[in-house]
Amino acid sequence: MHTFEHLVTGIVEVEPDVFIVSLSDAYTTHESHLARVDLNGWAPGEPVSPDIIVTFDERVRGLSTAAACSVPG
Secondary structure: OOOOOOEEEEEEEEEOOEEEEEEEOOOOOOOEEEEEEEOOOOOOOOOOOOEEEEEOOOOOOOOOHHHHHOOOO
């Protein structure tokens, strides 16, 4: 499916087969992102291409699932 570069700290299904994944590198660079994963039309064995929809600035040091829930759509 897909391997993310950063730790996955939460997953929220925002509509059928569409997920927001919170990602954080809490140990080194402290980068944090939200990625959108659309599995509509996906079949097992096919690659997934997540889209980074939010990159947080240095004020964000780590994300939880709550961050993915609060992003306006």
